[in-house]
Amino acid sequence: MDASTGPGAPLNLCLSEDGLYAAHVSGKGLVLHSNVASENKEVQIARIKEIPLKSLKYSNVERSPVASADESASQRRLLSANDGRISIWQLTPLEIFAEIENLEPGSLAADFGADENEVLVFHAWNTKLSVHSLETGRSSVIKTPKFAHHFGFGYRPQTRQLAILLKPEASDLLTVHESRSYELVNRTILPTIDAQGLKWSPDGKWIAIWDIASAGTKVLVFTADGQPFRTYSGPSGVDDAFDLGVKQIEWSPATNQGLSEILAVSKVNGNIDLLRTRTFSSPTTLSHVFQTDQQCSNIWRERYTSAAGDAEYVETSSSSAWSMSPESAGPPRGVLTMTFSHDGLLLATVDTARQNVVWIWSLEGTPTLASALVHEQPVRQVAWHPSTPQLLINTITNTLPAIRWWSPQDHPLIARVPIQRNESGKYDVRWAAGSDTDSLFWYSSPEQHVIGYLSTRDGAVEFEALNSVSSKSLS
Template sequence: MSDSYDFSQLYHASLVAYSPGTTFLATVFQNRIIIRSTSTLQIVRTWSCSHTASTSIASSSKASEGHVKIDSVEWSEDGLYILAFSASAKTAWVFGLASEGDGQSGEMAKIGGEGIEGMIKVEWGRSGKMILAWADHGLKLSIFDLSTGITRVIQNPKSHHQCHTYSPDNRYMAIVEKHLGKEYIGIYDVLDNYHLARHFQLSTTDVQGISWSPDGKYLAAWDSAVSYSVYVHSPIGPLLSHFSHSSPTFSPTLTTEDPGLGIRTVTWSPGGRWLAMGGWDGKVRILESEGWRCIAVVSCASKITDKDVTVWKEPQDWVKDTRGHGIIQFDRVSIPTAIPTLRPDMSKPNPSVGISEISFDKDGALFVVRSESSPNALYIYSFLKTPTSEAPSISLLATLVLSYPVKDIMWCPGKTGRKLAVTAKSGAIYLWNEEGVWEEEDISNGGNQNQHQSQGAESRGGMMEGVGIPSRSDFVAADLCWAPDGTSLVMQDRSQFCIMYDNESENGNATTDKSEIWGGVIEEGLSHVMEEEEYEDGWSGYGLELRDGLRGGILA
């Protein structure tokens, strides 16, 4: 199994976001934006967001103050500014990490306020100090240039959800627009103040999303649940392919097959040569860009019979038995075995069916699938034998079975190895490591654990482990986020968060006296939840080693 992990104290926060360089962590508590050092979690800066009746993209006046609920927080690409947004106040604030604004809350700029249009989403643009703000009811998309004060408007955007995408070099933005009952894609030049470069009509009836391929050659647009349809366009406009349930390669085994409720999720492979589509029918179809034919159909089986597949199952009640202090290895299940499934109630709206997520690792060698029919399971497939392979070789590598429904998953962005983090609303974080070594108890050796690096299936399925979160409060990890450099992992529930540090990624740090680094404050477990105004250096160390040294950084 892995070496030890270290956990921070619990801190109050409803939102958490790493800075692009991992140095800082932006957290939200009530109406406060709190910037912490990732390595020590000491507070660096704080702001309190307040709301006034009349606001504009300028410094706010000292009017009557009202507290607001923050719904999103986002760093700029250079890590120097923080964008916070409140849907209830219809207001966004821009704060400078190294500079003080003259606004009511210390903001550099304030956008929105009261108005019939409202604002339902804001985000940073991909060039300079640009902010994109979607008005309610699809009325317009406003693009604010904080450097010049100029505002540009794109009329009638289709939706703020999945209906805009950027080219790989961030030079162009593609956005779905709706004019006179018809749907279009507009291509806007980001470096030319978002001026229109191309505009072409779609053949969709109700487009659900668009995605630019990582190689920059293609734009994929998928239709509503009424039909199983994906349209692939060149970024300059021409339609290159239309894949639907009537396509010759839709089903390699059946001449006619029910497409279900259409496409639910779409993901490009990292190289852009293949497009993975997850359907409401519970199947994943892989399209190849050469000829746009379906080269594979993957189904998440309810019974595993292939002896080359490794099935990992979470031990029952281990979190309770260990009181959240320790690391356990999942049990290897003998084949054949059944995977727990959920029978959906088709009489109710939005039934729990279909593929809810497809995620490739950073090299495109593996991908993981979540199926609503098996909420407690994850299916990990091998895709490319090597990142430079010309053709995929798709096979089920491992199936992970948890005690509770999977809540969130994310591949580690680190440069070495392939590691998947999983949460399931329990008092633990789960980690699958492709390079992990399976350990079993050797009775003939006095009960000691010996590492087995056997051939065949046992060496293909990686290793799955659960890491207990040492806490005396009722903390259940729901959402997770890896640091951009892959050295730490944030876990949070509705109101609290903590950070897990992987000692394996920090072997290069200098060793020092840990009690001196942390001021001698080492307690058993996470003894209490830290208030947002506290400057606490304590770390939980019960049953786990403490990390060696502090992480330095220049880029935020």
């Protein structure tokens, strides 16, 4: 399933998650850009029946090993929704494939379901979830979904069974449903105070659910058919009086053996418990609290090199990095960002107490701090490349737009990006997966997206722009 917009990105200019398509609304026209990184870039325009639109969402095709790029692209679709109608567009060529009309007033959300042939509609007040099949024209109904966002439900990788949290009365429920038919596989009353979300493991073997932080550390692990397997309540020997609970969870990617080996549990106290999926117990704990005399290698600090706002990374001592990192006022409130590299060997985190620092942990063998990058402004995003150990870092800045890049073997880089300046400083970044150029990425302001890559010339790093998409033009 594919969210059309990144954090803070506007409706009228949105990218697919893989970065291969860009769409926006111009007047009464839907404008789609494809082949955005090539000389043969294509722009298609189709008329929208009803405006304004509330949302645009792309379907996400799981690429088959035997399918060509063209075959995968032909399956991609775009969903547009307003208060009364949902339109599903095929992309090649851009035209309406199907419509769902006469929506009930106040619908909370609409999105693709298990694939591009299903549409989900969450009704007002979370009374029900309707699943519309575009192949059969039939609908399935699941009553009282707890949430209308992706923490509340998820599809099993590959086989596409649905797991969903329900809240019919006082207790939380987990139900698992068959793919396509949505027949009930299992129903479990949860021993939670207020379940905050669920996530499938990328290998499809496990479902993890975490409870509200006030309940203390409580992560429930279920088998793929919804049977209880483990409850994780925190490291043994820790005084429960100091247990501030769970902030969020994240699974490591499936390895070459097809297994997700780690469940990372981010705590409100700023620690991260790493659970091995063999037992879901005996965690390794990562701490963002360092003593000023604690020595770590590969610590980098952002330094401005000109009055114009150009910057670079310089290596610094860990004591210098820790002392210059502004501590937030009040108690710590957990990890803002927690994301694994494509192979699960690196973990990047941003902690609330030092929002300007990206911590990069090596998970090979005994987990250790591999590097840290200290910035002048708070970090907004970190994004791992989908197939190589490269990390893009995006900070909140209302000065010159710039991108920060890190890789294990190289000196980290900072490059200015030629994009329209945004006073809020809230830019977005996204890798372009599956492109011919290995390290293409998008950098976005609310009005403009630019795609390109970093190059080094005569020792200076530059952003090489290949294409720009603006909501105010069709260029």
